[in-house]
Amino acid sequence: MKHTISVLVENHAGVLARVAGLFARRAYNIDSLAVGVTADENVSRITIVADGDDYTLEQILKQLNKLIDVIKVRSFSESELLTRELVLIKVNCTPAQRAELISIAKITEAKISDISVNTITLELSDYSNKIKTFEELLRPYGIKEIVRTGTVAIQRGSASLTI
Amino acid sequence: MSEKKMTVAKAMVECLKAEGVKHVFGYPGAAICPFYDELISSDIEHILVRHEVNGGHAASGYARVTGKAGVCIATSGPGALNLITAIATAYMDSIPIVAITGQVNSDQIGRDVFQEADITGSAEPFVKHSYIVKDPASICDTIKKAFYIAETGRPGPVLIDVPMDVQLMETEFMYPDKVEIRSYKPTTEGNKLQIKRVADAIAKSSRPVICAGGGVFLSDAREELAALAHKCDIPVVNTMMGISNMDMTDRLYFGMIGMHGVKPANYAVSHCDLLILLGARMGDRAVVALRNLSGISVIHIDIDPAEIGKNVNVNTPVVGDIKKILVQLTETVPELKHTEWTDELDEVRSRKTAVPDAKPGTVCPKLFVQELNRQIPKDSIIVADVGQNQIWTANNICLTEGRFMTAGGMGTMGYSLPAAIGAKKALPERTVIAMCGDGSLQMQFMELATAVQHGINVKLIVFVNTTLGMVRELQDKLYEKREIAVDLTGSPAFDVIAEAYGIKAENVTDISQAEGAIKNMLSSEKPYLLQVFVDKEERTII
Numbered sequence: 211m212k213h214t215i216s217v218l219v220e221n222h223a224g225v226l227a228r229v230a231g232l233f234a235r236r237a238y239n240i241d242s243l244a245v246g247v248t249a250d251e252n253v254s255r256i257t258i259v260a261d262g263d264d265y266t267l268e269q270i271l272k273q274l275n276k277l278i279d280v281i282k283v284r285s286f287s288e289s290e291l292l293t294r295e296l297v298l299i300k301v302n303c304t305p306a307q308r309a310e311l312i313s314i315a316k317i318t319e320a321k322i323s324d325i326s327v328n329t330i331t332l333e334l335s336d337y338s339n340k341i342k343t344f345e346e347l348l349r350p351y352g353i354k355e356i357v358r359t360g361t362v363a364i365q366r367g368s369a370s371l372t373i
Numbered sequence: 374m375s376e377k378k379m380t381v382a383k384a385m386v387e388c389l390k391a392e393g394v395k396h397v398f399g400y401p402g403a404a405i406c407p408f409y410d411e412l413i414s415s416d417i418e419h420i421l422v423r424h425e426v427n428g429g430h431a432a433s434g435y436a437r438v439t440g441k442a443g444v445c446i447a448t449s450g451p452g453a454l455n456l457i458t459a460i461a462t463a464y465m466d467s468i469p470i471v472a473i474t475g476q477v478n479s480d481q482i483g484r485d486v487f488q489e490a491d492i493t494g495s496a497e498p499f500v501k502h503s504y505i506v507k508d509p510a511s512i513c514d515t516i517k518k519a520f521y522i523a524e525t526g527r528p529g530p531v532l533i534d535v536p537m538d539v540q541l542m543e544t545e546f547m548y549p550d551k552v553e554i555r556s557y558k559p560t561t562e563g564n565k566l567q568i569k570r571v572a573d574a575i576a577k578s579s580r581p582v583i584c585a586g587g588g589v590f591l592s593d594a595r596e597e598l599a600a601l602a603h604k605c606d607i608p609v610v611n612t613m614m615g616i617s618n619m620d621m622t623d624r625l626y627f628g629m630i631g632m633h634g635v636k637p638a639n640y641a642v643s644h645c646d647l648l649i650l651l652g653a654r655m656g657d658r659a660v661v662a663l664r665n666l667s668g669i670s671v672i673h674i675d676i677d678p679a680e681i682g683k684n685v686n687v688n689t690p691v692v693g694d695i696k697k698i699l700v701q702l703t704e705t706v707p708e709l710k711h712t713e714w715t716d717e718l719d720e721v722r723s724r725k726t727a728v729p730d731a732k733p734g735t736v737c738p739k740l741f742v743q744e745l746n747r748q749i750p751k752d753s754i755i756v757a758d759v760g761q762n763q764i765w766t767a768n769n770i771c772l773t774e775g776r777f778m779t780a781g782g783m784g785t786m787g788y789s790l791p792a793a794i795g796a797k798k799a800l801p802e803r804t805v806i807a808m809c810g811d812g813s814l815q816m817q818f819m820e821l822a823t824a825v826q827h828g829i830n831v832k833l834i835v836f837v838n839t840t841l842g843m844v845r846e847l848q849d850k851l852y853e854k855r856e857i858a859v860d861l862t863g864s865p866a867f868d869v870i871a872e873a874y875g876i877k878a879e880n881v882t883d884i885s886q887a888e889g890a891i892k893n894m895l896s897s898e899k900p901y902l903l904q905v906f907v908d909k910e911e912r913t914i915i
């Protein structure tokens with residue numbers, strides 16, 4: 211089962227290596243990982259999507275909590291969260307195909323970020339499944355390159371994760 | 374405290390002094406020379422080990438008997454890397470040590486310069502925490518935090534890596550009185566409701582047993598354990614790490630559980646209705662005894678929530694400091710008697726297995742350890758190495774007020790002598806005996822020089838069977854006696870080696886010599902070696 215875990219950590223050098231190392235050596239599977247600074251510049255937030263049963267999730271949370279630089283750890287159920295990933299996709303695009311691709315962008319609410327004689331680069335921020343569909347829509351045109359971030363997640367409603 | 378300007382190297386020494394450190398175990402090199410240069414003018418005694426790993430083990434032995442972090446020191450690159458096994462050994466056994474390493478100059482880090490190793494990176498899986506000091510102003514704070522982290526909560530090793538140029542920079546010395554780490558707040562108070570639940574479970578149980586581990590030592594809860602056991606008439610068994618945390622002659626004490634444990638202990642945990650795990654990690658070698666837990670209610674008391682439920686399914690978890698929890702628990706529980714249950718266990722304990730006669734020229738290890746029991750002072754410290762010798766010692770040693778210790782988690786060969794040196798340095802009044810095999814002795818005998826040089830009166834007993842006995846036993850059992858790489862032919866005569874170090878040695882080739890040899894060893898004011906010849910075919914699992 212997939213779990214989304216938010217980790218607030220001290221914003222020091224080496225903290226990410228500690229967190230990533232913990233996952234590697236205890237054989238926990240990471241699907242995606244994203245890091246960024248929070249409103250407090252001394253604190254970073256790491257969002258991890260991990261795969262495992264309930265025992266593994268419990269161990270992940272407890273072991274993360276043991277790292278001295280980890281300030282707070284929480285896992286969320288899917289319904290509690292608003293999640294986003296960002297993807298940049300460069301697809302082949304002849305001048306004749308432009309209109310078609312621009313209309314796909316419109317429907318999917320993607321942004322046209324760059325254009326060249328024979329390619330177009332589209333940008334989409336959405337949740338994971340939407341991004342997958344988007345990719346499928348573009349595949350027939352010939353995808354030259356995909357760059358995708360890890361998932362970031364925030365609680366729905368007024369609740370927030372602070373230290 | 375007022376601020377004073379000085380180099381980081383000097384501040385490091387001042388910090389150690391402020392922390393109350395009297396002895397450090399180390400091995401120098403270029404990258405740590407600025408620190409060593411400042412050590413000269415302090416009253417901290419430096420014990421020069423003969424290999425960095427043994428500095429780490431000595432710090433660990435020191436820590437085990439004092440409860441304070443032991444300090445070890447190494448230079449950059451190979452020196453620091455040699456420490457890793459000791460750091461990992463301490464980590465597995467939750468022993469507080471502070472390891473200080475020199476690092477190459479900070480502007481050269483990452484360029485593969487001479488003797489550069491990413492020690493914080495490579496030790497990361499085995500440390501409770503580590504620091505690389507780049508800002509000279511942070512040194513005092515860092516050292517204070519390192520000791521605090523090492524010694525509190527679930528103890529463990531902390532590494533401080535200090536580049537050479539940083540050691541030479543100026544800073545203000547100001548050792549903080551207090552530490553505040555917002556992300557590190559170990560729980561010490563047990564939850565009252567959970568403690569009440571435990572008390573209820575004890576009151577309901579007719580066949581309770583306490584399995585006490587190394588956590589009892591770490592929390593200094595020996596008396597509190599005995600108090601609870603006596604008040605509620607609960608039998609006590611140990612994991613290997615827990616041996617001697619209860620008077621081993623106590624009528625409620627039934628020995629060590631697990632793969633290499635003794636019958637009464639394994640019987641107790643498999644026939645109980647309530648199992649109270651107390652500061653025991655329940656490593657896989659101990660868990661063997663608990664294969665069938667159906668119908669048994671399990672309580673786990675530990676300071677580390679991550680250990681609870683990791684290896685054994687638990688009905689009632691209690692997180693906190695064992696000593697505090699035991700006190701609260703003992704106040705809450707009624708006085709109880711479990712005569713039927715303890716009689717049943719007494720009966721199992723009374724089944725004696727006959728000891729076969731040893732082959733001529735060899736000694737039965739069990740009888741030898743029993744003779745040792747008769748003669749050692751009550752409060753002796755026994756350090757067991759790894760292998761068959763460890764199991765013979767663990768299963769036959771009998772300590773009332775003394776201390777047994779071993780590298781239970783990592784099973785690191787070569788632990789016993791350096792750890793004994795550390796323990797003896799900390800508690801010079803106590804008799805300290807390292808017990809090892811002829812394989813492990815060859816991983817550590819350079820430390821005889823350390824004992825001689827620093828006048829550290831440790832005793833060493835080596836069981837000589839000219840084989841890596843434990844591995845050979847395994848090969849015989851699981852690989853149909855196909856033996857490989859376990860023959861130690863070519864090993865030196867250890868009594869001659871000892872004499873080369875100026876250490877008196879005696880050979881024991883017949884049990885009749887044991888009494889006199891042990892007497893001579895114990896009455897000597899100097900290090901002493903007993904070479905005890907044991908038959909290759911002696912087993913640990915009978």
Ligand SMILES: Cc1ncc(C[n+]2csc(CCOP(=O)(O)OP(=O)(O)O)c2C)c(N)n1
Nearest residue numbers: 760761762784786810811812813841842843
């Ligand atoms: C550093 C290290 N290397 C290898 C092992 C694997 N090992 C476990 S017991 C053992 C044999 C120990 O032989 P010896 O010291 O002669 O003791 P004996 O078992 O014969 O009493 C070995 C090689 C280990 N525990 N530690």
